[in-house]
Amino acid sequence: MALFLLFLANGLAYGLTLFLLSSGVTLIFSMMGVLNFAHASFYMLGAYLGFQISQVTGFWGGLVLAPLMVGVIGGAVERYGLRRVHAHGHVAELLYTFGLAFLIEEIVQLIWGRSAVNYVFPDLLRTPIFAIAGLDYPAFRVVMAAISVMAFLMLLLLLLRTRVGLVVQSALTHARMTAMLGHNVPMVFMSVFAVGSGLAGLAGVLGGAALVTEPMMAQQLGPIVFVIVVIGGLGSLFGAFVASLAVGLLQTxxxxxxxxxxxxxxxxxxxxxxxxxxxxxxxxxxxxxxxxLPYMLLILMLVVRPRGIAGKRDL
Amino acid sequence: MILEVKDLNAWYGKSHILRGVSFNVKPGEILAMLGRNGVGRSTTVKALMGDVEKTGEITFEGNRIDNLPTHEIARLGIGCVPEDRQVFPTLTVHQNLIMGLQSQGRDDGWTPDDAFQLFPRLAERAGTEAGSLSGGEQQLLTMMRTLMGNPKLILIDEPTEGLAPRMVAQVKDLILEIARRGTSVVLVEQKLTVALKIANRVLVMGHGSIVFEGTPADLAAREDVRRDYIEV
Incomplete structure (x- = not known):
């Protein structure tokens, strides 16, 4: 029973981090109709930038600054890249993000090398806060889970309770009509892309310190993100949340x-x-x-229920 | 003139849809655009809103707007109610109206309360998702939503299409009320009877250009124009 609780706690922490990562993909997909293959690369950038900044400011500085920087990079990628490519259709967009993923991986290797960097949580967060079945449960897992839950709640509040959220929701389905009411839709697109990238960066700062920060981390996690988005239902934040927890628990x-x-x-x-x-x-x-298991779940989902848990349309 | 359009040409991909369209809109008037389906009336509306590829000069209150993005055109004071009644289906009726509000709204302008007073049915359903409204209710909501931005000119595309007669009358009354409050109206309309009854001036389009311009009385006297370009 104690072991069960430990796995449950670990699985939830992992699942919540996966949600940080997949929420951006699902928002960007439902808004622009583009599956962002480079999303996990923003996760990796978050980890490396977090590492780099932590050398100067300590871990907490990296936790704040790295996601902001990744958000700015994401915004620039949309503004100066994806927006231009958009006119040429979804295939061009897909190839663009695909190329971007490789580009970021190469750049990361160029700057930080091919092997893992020594990026870990500070001692304060590595101290166990409780032990289950003789196994210590480090504080950072609780912090990761708390940050992910906060991000989810803030995102939900922003989307459902503010006028900005209304504009985003409207632009998701009726971009032209939203613009005709005087809302700057391209700016909304860029902001969503930036926020989504920033969340991936945040997941990277946490995931990089919890697991390992190395150039393959994007490739390893990228496919899982797509599994989550498909299982949860393309474009559904709620679905992504449920699917993230499910995959996190299943794997753990x-x-x-x-x-x-x-x-x-x-x-x-x-x-x-x-x-x-x-x-x-x-x-x-x-x-x-x-x-x-996640991929088996993906295939099962596609066969049984192509729209995922809470998606609004079939794939 | 509140709006001046000179030699407007527009394309969908390689199809040349508008061929040298020129017209003006006077302050406070209702200008009806008539013609059969596919002659370019809706494309004219889209071109004015910056939503299709085009050339030509469009001047609104003395400023060129033909190079502006859609949202900036809207912010200058041109509202648009497109033909397919694009309510935001997952937002409530009230949220749809809020989406139309603009920061530079006037004190004496339209408010959500106006919408609810004019159309009690919308008030009753203020908290329900707009996607569950009937076609007529959606039409009224779309028009009211655009009015929340207090446009100086409003482009309304086929507002009565597919509506029951009682709803058509409500839409007609609303358009008259909009003009009475000082907003110019460009009305794309299929129903000749509606257009002739409420318009101050009429344009008839055929094959991507304007083939007739005059008062409703002028058009009533021109059976040839009605036969060749309007009646089906």
């Missing part, structure tokens, strides 16, 4: 419960033949297939 539990498929089958009453033709299959552990 799969890694945590280190049982083989054979043991798992036995526990539900099946009797796998441990020496038969599928012996190797039954000996695969759940933690081994953990990385596959």
């Amino acid at each position: 539990f799969a890694v945590g419960f280190d049982r083989s498929l054979g043991q798992l089958a036995s526990s539900v009453g099946l009797a796998p033949d441990a020496s038969g033709n599928f012996a190797e299959l039954w000996s695969i552990s759940l933690s081994q297939i953990a990385p596959l």
Whole structure:
């Protein structure tokens, strides 16, 4: 039971960070109809900039400044790149973000090298705040979860309770009509892109310090983000939230419960033949297939419910 | 003149839709644009709002606006009610109206309360999602939403299309009220009877250009124009 609680806490913290990352993708998609392949690269930029700034100001300075810088970079990418490419259609946009992802990866390697940088949370956040089943639970996980929840609530408040939010919601579906009412829609697009990138940067500052900051981190997390956006439903913040938690918990539990498929089958009453033709299959552990689970969920979702949990349209 | 249009040409991709359209709008008048479907009336509206590729001169209150983006044209005081009644379906009726408010609104201008007084039905449904309104109610909401910005000129595209007669009468009365409050109206309209009854002046379009300009009485006397360019 204690172990279950630990996995639950870890899974929630991981899932909430995934949400920080995927909220931007889903907002940008529903507004511009473009799947931003470079989004995870902004996550990586957040981690590296957080690392760099923390060398001067300490961790907290990086936590504040790095997401802001990534937001500005994201805004510039929209204003001076994507907006021009937009006229040539979605394929051009997709290729543009695809190229951008590689560009950012190369630049990161050029500046910070190919190996991981030494970026960790400060001692204060690494101290355990409680222990479950003899395992320490470090403070930074709680901080990560709290920051993600705050970001979600602020985003929801902004979207649902302010006039700016109304303009964003309107521009999501009726950009031209919104402009005809005197609202600067290109500016709204740029701001959404900047905020989405900034959130990815924030996820990067946290994720980079919690996991590892290296040039492959964007490639590793990028596909998961798309899984979340599809499962949650393209364009739905709420769906992305639920899907992030689901994927976070699923992966954490799969890694945590280190049982083989054979043991798992036995526990539900099946009797796998441990020496038969599928012996190797039954000996695969759940933690081994953990990385596959999100993609299996993705495929299942596409077949059963193409619009995702809360999406407004089919893919 | 509040609006002067000179030699307006517009394209959709490679199709040349407007071919040298020129006309003026006087302060406080209702100008009806008549003609069959596909002759360029809606494209004229879109061109005025900066929403299609175009050439030519458009001058609003003495300032050239043909190079401005849509939102700046709107902020100068040109409101537009497009033909497909684009209410924001997931926002409430009241939120739709708020979306029309502009920061430089006048004290004596239109307010959401005006909308609710004129149309009690909208007041009853102020808190419901606009997407659930009937077609006629959506039309009234779209018009009222644009009026919240207190435009000096309002372009209204096919407001009575597909509406029941009772709704058509309400829309007609609203247009008269808009003009009475001093806003110029450009009305794109299919129904000849509606247009002739409320317009001060009439333009008839055919094949991307203006083929007739005059008063409703002038048009009534020109059976050839009505037969060749309006009646179907």
